[in-house]
Amino acid sequence: MKEHMNQTKESSAGQMYFAREPLSASKRVACEYQAEGQRIRFQTDAGVFSVGEVDAGSDLLIRAVLEDQGELRGDVLDLGCGWGAVGISLGKCRKDCRITMVDVNLRALELAKENAIANGIQAEILESDGFSGMQERLFDAVITNPPIRTGKEKVYELLDASFEHLRVGGRLYVVIRKQQGGDSCIRHLKEKFSDVEKIERSGGYWVIRAVRDA
Numbered sequence: 001m002k003e004h005m006n007q008t009k010e011s012s013a014g015q016m017y018f019a020r021e022p023l024s025a026s027k028r029v030a031c032e033y034q035a036e037g038q039r040i041r042f043q044t045d046a047g048v049f050s051v052g053e054v055d056a057g058s059d060l061l062i063r064a065v066l067e068d069q070g071e072l073r074g075d076v077l078d079l080g081c082g083w084g085a086v087g088i089s090l091g092k093c094r095k096d097c098r099i100t101m102v103d104v105n106l107r108a109l110e111l112a113k114e115n116a117i118a119n120g121i122q123a124e125i126l127e128s129d130g131f132s133g134m135q136e137r138l139f140d141a142v143i144t145n146p147p148i149r150t151g152k153e154k155v156y157e158l159l160d161a162s163f164e165h166l167r168v169g170g171r172l173y174v175v176i177r178k179q180q181g182g183d184s185c186i187r188h189l190k191e192k193f194s195d196v197e198k199i200e201r202s203g204g205y206w207v208i209r210a211v212r213d214a
Contacts, residue, residue, distance in 0.1 A: 022047025022107050033085065035062055038092045042083060042115050048108045049082045049147075054089075057205045058145050061175040062089045064200035064207040065143055069171075072097055074140030077165070079158065080104075081125070084112035086143055091121040100139070102128035131161045139165055143173045148180050156188055159210075163192045166212040174208045182206045 026045055029052040033040045044051045050058070062085070065072065073096040078087030081101035091099040101116075101123055103109050109127055116123045126133050142162040146155045162172045172193070176182050178201075186208060189196045193210035200207040 020104050020106060022105065026107070033059075033089065035089045036066060036093045038089075040089055040092055040119055042085065042088070043111055043118075044083050045107055045111055048105060048111060050085070054085045055145075056203055057175045057177070058085050060200055060202050060205050061143065061145055061173060061207055062086055064175075064209075065090060065141075065173050066093055068173075068199055068209060069094075069141070072141065074098065075100065075138070076141045076143065077102070077134075077139045079130070079142055079144040079162065080147055081112050082108045084115045084123075084125075086145065087112070087123060088115055088119055088121050090143070091116075091123060092119055099123040100137075101125045102133065104129045130158050131165055134165060137165060138167045138170075140167055140170050141173065142166060142170070145175050148176070152181060152184075155185075159185075159189060160192060163210075163212055168212060168214065170212050172210040172212070174210070175205055176208065177204050178206055179204060182208075 024047040028043055028045050031042050031044060031053050033054045072094040076090060076097045076099050078101040081087050081103045084101060087099045087101040091097055101112050109125055112125050128134060146158055148155060176185050186196055189210045194213055195211040197209050198206050199209045
């Protein structure tokens with residue numbers, strides 16, 4: 001998979017896409033993406049996840065959320081936004097959303113800001129390691145393609161913190177590859193969320209929805 005190739009290249013360079021300040025020289029690559037008939041243009045770069053295209057997991061995540069949330073509104077957080085594929089695509093297709101995007105990678109954040117402006121999306125884009133910069137903020141939806149390479153413990157910390165930052169009735173959407181722990185992820189989510197469901201699958205990826213009802 002292209003995702004695996006990207007991650008392998010970053011590993012061989014002595015860094016990962018979740019580094020705060022990537023060491024690799026900037027080498028921008030433009031790409032285009034379409035969702036619900038909307039044409040969306042992006043700039044990507046070395047040292048950032050998925051150079052040159054919307055990766056298969058994020059693509060499935062975007063389409064699953066749009067289908068599940070036909071009237072997606074309110075405060076929406078793209079957690080670990082990278083160069084903005086998920087948050088900007090959702091903002092482009094759902095005008096009533098108030099989009100917040102966060103990441104720890106400074107190069108990714110600059111790209112996300114540029115991409116939001118280029119696509120006419122108003123979004124709050126912040127540096128944050130997980131929810132560290134979110135304080136007591138609450139959201140109606142948290143959407144994430146989590147950094148699996150950080151390890152299961154770190155990923156589960158993000159999922160647990162998402163529960164605390166969701167309003168009652170809010171939804172967490174996670175994309176994960178089955179072979180990278182899809183089943184165990186569902187079991188973990190059920191420890192906090194009472195309504196956990198696999199809502200889409202394709203190419204070995206699962207999109208999991210968890211609803212906070214209390």
